[in-house]
Amino acid sequence: MAAEGNAGQLIGVVTLLGAAVVAVPLFKRLGLGSVLGYLAGGLAIGPYGLGLVDDPATILHVAELGVVMFLFVIGLEMKPSHLWSLRGQIFGLGSMQVVLSAFLLAMVGMAFGFSWEVAFVSGAGFVLTSTAIVMQTLSERGDILAPRGQRIVSILLFEDLLIVPLLAIVAFLAPAEAAPVATSPLWQRIGIALLSLGALVAAGLWLLNPMFRILAKAKAREVMTAAALLVVLGAALLMEVGGLSMAMGAFVAGVLLSESSFRHQLEADVEPFRGLLLGLFFLGVGMALNLEVVGRNWQIVCMGVVALMLTKSVCIYFVARLAKSNHADALDRAILMAQGGEFAFVLFAEALKLKVISPEISANMTAIIVLSMAITPLLVVMHKRFAHAEAIQMDGVEEPHDLQGNVLIIGFGRVGQIASQGPLAKGATISIIDNDPDVIRNAALYGFKVYFGDGARADVLHAAGAEHVGVILVCVNDKAAATRIVENARHECxxxxxxxxxxxxxHALELVQADADYVVRETFESALQMGRQAVLALGATDEEAKELESQVRSRDTERFALETAGGTFAGRALLLGNIDRIDPPRHDTKPEASSQPAESGI
Structure with a gap:
């Protein structure tokens, strides 16, 4: 019997993993994103799909730890000083959005014929955005640390803080016959919550770093992993005991460890568990979609999804514009945060227990929340595909006009910034153009005057004074653009x-044929230096290492010259290797670099 039970559990695990492995790559290949893949996979294997898994509630409960770990990783990226700088957004922007959204969503509920108590609980549940979906989407887009991402994170943090007061309001709205099952007084719950938060902060400030130092000296990797999980789950448990959000506890723990020397190790240890459990959470949400409820009450469920999502998105857009966000950012936030969230399930369960809402309303609202969560990734994909490109923000950016200098730098990213140091040290006067306004604004912080312009255009080259300069450094990170710039510059200058x-x-061959004077492959010199250091580590002297490096460089230059059309560009190809001669190939018993296939990535 035990073997049969273990086999049954194993079948469930295999089914969950199989659904993720099949659905997620398929949906990503279709351009629909991983979140929608998880949701569809969960729906397919759940009790209202193929019926392969019949307990989505338990899976959701366990998988909430994925959201907890996600918030811990986000907390590691935010230093306390940075979080303090966001206090205006957290409490100002967050409270404005939540209060206005809750009021309007309650009005929608009353328009559907519910009492104001039921409408308020339903609207308050829908106000709480899905942290998992929003954070996962921001992470995939790389927007978490961007200004618009930080504003969204701030609002999510404020919504997490609302768990306790909302549950307290639900208890206050409970009818008299539900009073015996109500929880402890509000003042006591607030006191316990503050005590739990204080204990977590104290542990983060004075206990965690010494503990990790002791464990690091033990040099047991598995113990460090266990300690990382202990911190995350312990912080979540402490906040749960205090009546706060588990995700909030993990986030606070992450912030407290953000300046720790063990930060990167902790992130690496938690990351595999976070990704797996977060995927499991989305699978659980998909499985929780009760198609019987949707089918039985499809009109009210569908109307509720449309009405609540539309109302919330309009409210979010209005608040964002009121807070001086541009149209593109406001619209993006409205679409991304228009759904209800996982904390609504907790609120509805408490309201059902206290008889504030009926079982039918709870089932309908749960279906509405799950549907809104499932629709959001699809709306995000559609917005990305069909929305107009964002207008480039040109504040503080100037276009070139009759610039004077003897060196022109086109592209001022990592390569352009380093390449500029030599001419500056020589005393050259430099002019710089770039087509990325963010690069231009960032360079201004360090005293560089960079002008906006596309170096591939002849008129921009003339405005930048290219016909008067002695050297043009083309440092753009775009193969096609670099080639066009060389072709135009050779003709115009x-x-x-x-x-x-x-x-x-x-690409180097292409540039030589476009008549560039000196071409530097962006990884070649660094790769040669790595090879030289490897030779030195093997016991070679400096002279031997230098000679071997010279041989590799010579053979590479020779191969490059042979690859040009009929040797026509062999002379110019010498410049690529930064040498002044080509040695004849040697035919020793040992294989030489020239006998190896020419590399394609350097």
Whole structure:
């Protein structure tokens, strides 16, 4: 019997993993994102799909730890000083959005014929945005640390803080016959919550770092992993005992460890569990979609989804514009945060227990929340695909006009910034153009005047003074753009020496044929230095290492010259290796670099 029970559990685990492995890559291939893949996979295997898994509630309860771990990782990225700088957004922007949304959503509930108590609970539940869906989407887009991402994170943090007061309001709205099952007085719950939060902060400030130092000295990797999980789950448990959100506890623990020297180790240890459990959470949400309820009350459920999502998105957009966000950011936030969230399930369960709402309303609202969560990733994909491109913000950005200098730098990213140091040290006067307004504004913080312009255009080259410069450094991180710039610059500015950044060997050949004077493959020199250090580590002297590096460079230059059309560009190809001669190939018993296939990525 025990073997049969273990086999049954194993079948469930295999089914969950199989659904994720099949659905997620398929949906990502279709451009619909991983979240929608998880939701569809959960719906397919759940009790209202194929019926392979019949207990989505338990899976959701366990998988909430994925959200907890996600918030811990986000907390590690936010130092306390940075979080303090967001206090205005957390309490100002967050409270404005929540209060206005709750009022309007309650009005929608009353328009559907519910009492004001039921309408308030339903609207308050829908106000609480899905942290899991929003954070996962921001993470996939790389927007979490961007300004618009930080505003969304601030609002989510404020919503997490609402758990206790909302549950207290639900208890206050409970009818008299439900009073015996009500929880402890509000003042006592607030006191316990503050005590739990204080204990967590104290542990983070004075206990965690010494504990990790002791464990690090033990040099037991598995113990460090166990300690990382202990911190996350312990913080979540402490907040749960205090009546706060588990995710909030994990976030606070992450913030307290954000300046720890063990931060990166903790993130690496937690990451695999976070990804797996978060995926399991989305599977559980998909399985929880009760198709019987949707089918029986499809009109009210569908109307509720549309009405609540539309009302909330309009409210979010209005608040965002009121807070000086541009149209694109406001619309993006409205679409991304228009759904209800996982904490609504907790609120509805408490309201059902206290008889504030009926079982039928609870089932309908749960279906509405789950449907809104399932629809959101699809809306995000559609918005990304069909929305107009964002207008470039040109505040503080100037276009070039009759610039004067003897060196022109096109592209001022990592390569352009480093390449500029040599001419500046030589005393050259430099002009800089770039087509990324953010790069221009960031460079201004360090005293560089960068002008906006597309270096591939002849008129921009003339405005930048290219016909008067002696050297043009082309440092853009775009193969096609670099080639166009060289072609135009060679035609418009024949007097200038063109020093160009190449992506790889194939691109370097293309640039040489476009008549660039000096081409530097962006990874070649660093790769040579790594090889030289490896030779030194093997016991070679400096002279031997230098000679071996010279041989590799010579053979690479020779191969490059042979690859150009009929050797026509062999002379110019010498410049690519930064040497002044080509040694004849040697035929020793040991294989030489020239006998190896030409690399394609350097």
């Amino acid at each position: 024949p007097q200038a020496k063109l020093v160009v950044r190449a992506f790889d060997r194939e």
